[in-house]
Amino acid sequence: MISKNQINALPTHPGKVVWAVGGGKGGTGKTFISGSLGIALARLGRRVILIDADLGCANLHTALGLKASPMTLSDFLNGKVRRIDEVLVKTDIPNLFIISGAEDFLEIANPKHSQKMRLIRQILELNFEIILLDLGAGTSFNILDFFLISDSGILTVIPEPTSIENAYRFIKSAFYRRFKRIAREPEIRELIALAMDQKNERGIRNPHDLIDCVATLNPAVGERLQKEMYSFRPKLVVNQVRSKDDITLGFSMRSSCLKYFGIKMDYAGYIEYDDRVWQAGKRGRPLMIEYPYANSARCVEKIVDNILREQDLRFDFVLRP
Amino acid sequence: MKPLRDQTCYEILEVRSDATMGEIQRAYELARLTYGRNSIASYSLFSAEELMSIMEKIDVAYRILIDPQKRGEYDRSIGIILEPEKVRSETPSPLRGDLPEPFCLQQELSGKQIKELRESFGISLPEISERTRISISYLVYLEEDNLRALPPETYLRSYVAQYAAALGIEPKQIIDRYLNYFRRTRR
Numbered sequence: 387m388i389s390k391n392q393i394n395a396l397p398t399h400p401g402k403v404v405w406a407v408g409g410g411k412g413g414t415g416k417t418f419i420s421g422s423l424g425i426a427l428a429r430l431g432r433r434v435i436l437i438d439a440d441l442g443c444a445n446l447h448t449a450l451g452l453k454a455s456p457m458t459l460s461d462f463l464n465g466k467v468r469r470i471d472e473v474l475v476k477t478d479i480p481n482l483f484i485i486s487g488a489e490d491f492l493e494i495a496n497p498k499h500s501q502k503m504r505l506i507r508q509i510l511e512l513n514f515e516i517i518l519l520d521l522g523a524g525t526s527f528n529i530l531d532f533f534l535i536s537d538s539g540i541l542t543v544i545p546e547p548t549s550i551e552n553a554y555r556f557i558k559s560a561f562y563r564r565f566k567r568i569a570r571e572p573e574i575r576e577l578i579a580l581a582m583d584q585k586n587e588r589g590i591r592n593p594h595d596l597i598d599c600v601a602t603l604n605p606a607v608g609e610r611l612q613k614e615m616y617s618f619r620p621k622l623v624v625n626q627v628r629s630k631d632d633i634t635l636g637f638s639m640r641s642s643c644l645k646y647f648g649i650k651m652d653y654a655g656y657i658e659y660d661d662r663v664w665q666a667g668k669r670g671r672p673l674m675i676e677y678p679y680a681n682s683a684r685c686v687e688k689i690v691d692n693i694l695r696e697q698d699l700r701f702d703f704v705l706r707p
Numbered sequence: 708m709k710p711l712r713d714q715t716c717y718e719i720l721e722v723r724s725d726a727t728m729g730e731i732q733r734a735y736e737l738a739r740l741t742y743g744r745n746s747i748a749s750y751s752l753f754s755a756e757e758l759m760s761i762m763e764k765i766d767v768a769y770r771i772l773i774d775p776q777k778r779g780e781y782d783r784s785i786g787i788i789l790e791p792e793k794v795r796s797e798t799p800s801p802l803r804g805d806l807p808e809p810f811c812l813q814q815e816l817s818g819k820q821i822k823e824l825r826e827s828f829g830i831s832l833p834e835i836s837e838r839t840r841i842s843i844s845y846l847v848y849l850e851e852d853n854l855r856a857l858p859p860e861t862y863l864r865s866y867v868a869q870y871a872a873a874l875g876i877e878p879k880q881i882i883d884r885y886l887n888y889f890r891r892t893r894r
Contacts, residue, residue, distance in 0.1 A: 638741035638748030
């Protein structure tokens with residue numbers, strides 16, 4: 387696990403931001419969205435590096451219409467090359483660079499702690515304006531750690547119950563991982579582990595209960611957790627929307643997160659369901675290049691705009707006229 | 708963020724303390740959808756009992772905030788003081804009816820002034836478009852007084868009537884004033 391001190395010791399560069407795209411469930415469009423955001427940002431003149439951090443299941447290069455790179459993240463993780471910039475590849479799109487993911491070794495999907503730290507340190511040292519991480523599915527510690535080092539953690543969901551459940555589970559896991567990182571005391575760490583189980587015997591139902599519980603044991607730690615909770619501000623993207631109800635879902639999720647976790651989640655935007663995404667994909671071409679004027683591509687641009695301006699969608703339409 | 712039991716009506720409905728009636732209404736409709744039955748956004752976080760308790764709190768908060776008198780009393784009880792003009796300007800209940808001051812004192816009403824009126828009610832243009840089924844671009848022409856782009860008077864009259872109804876104002880009060888303006892400036 388990465389400690390706060392380790393993170394603080396990492397070099398930071400002014401004007402450089404890390405975006406990470408995650409969200410629990412597979413098939414919600416993480417890779418499509420990462421690639422599209424990367425292209426949209428590069429078009430705005432930002433120097434962007436896209437990193438396929440889906441260790442073990444990498445295919446970001448395919449989503450960008452590129453052939454597999456001769457050098458990938460596995461060469462770096464294996465120690466074949468010392469510096470991460472040696473596996474970096476320039477794409478045809480001006481300002482856009484890519485580091486292809488490791489797709490060969492099973493053990494790469496579960497790197498050792500030291501490997502992961504080396505990876506994270508070197509990622510943060512990369513000399514780009516925007517570092518965009520495409521994360522894998524699930525809520526494993528590796529994925530959560532990448533999500534937690536980002537400045538903008540983007541959660542992608544599709545309007546389906548399973549996807550929404552997983553997104554909440556992702557937020558919860560990210561939370562508790564963050565909590566554990568700042569709580570050193572064994573009895574409190576135990577309590578956090580216990581709280582992860584929804585049916586725990588202490589009756590801890592949500593992060594509020596957990597913080598209350600911790601605060602009775604140790605008020606100082608309770609306060610630290612509370613502070614930590616408020617600083618966590620993920621962004622939501624609803625993909626494959628087909629109706630106004632699907633768009634509204636993002637607002638409902640934002641509200642539910644506020645009521646349950648007590649956190650403000652920004653609704654960065656939605657992407658319309660569009661056959662052209664599938665058509666472009668089948669041709670092995672990115673949507674943003676193949677159909678730059680498609681509604682779905684416009685939706686991506688709107689999301690980029692919202693995230694760059696730190697805005698979120700306003701709920702200003704009538705549900706039942 | 709305080710736990711729900713300690714939250715104010717505004718926090719429960721997730722609106723600002725200076726929210727307009729329109730904003731409160733919209734927030735309530737969203738909340739009903741979010742915490743109501745068959746909502747896929749909330750069932751995995753809350754139990755059925757928790758959802759019912761949230762919904763009850765939302766209902767109570769809504770009933771207080773949507774009623775200007777109760778809201779005023781509530782504001783005083785929690786120490787929110789709004790300037791009197793501000794409170795008066797937000798009167799958009801479906802029962803409104805009469806054109807408020809200063810608009811009712813004028814013989815003419817331009818598109819820009821109708822826009823001012825709409826904004827004072829806290830109603831967005833997309834909302835008007837939704838209610839009237841008039842395309843946003845026409846509504847924008849109307850509000851910007853882009854007279855050349857507007858349809859002939861017969862149609863325009865009907866548009867303005869629907870717009871007025873969507874604002875909850877007795878249509879004639881706006882149509883007459885608007886057409887006075889339209890006929891004079893079009894020449």
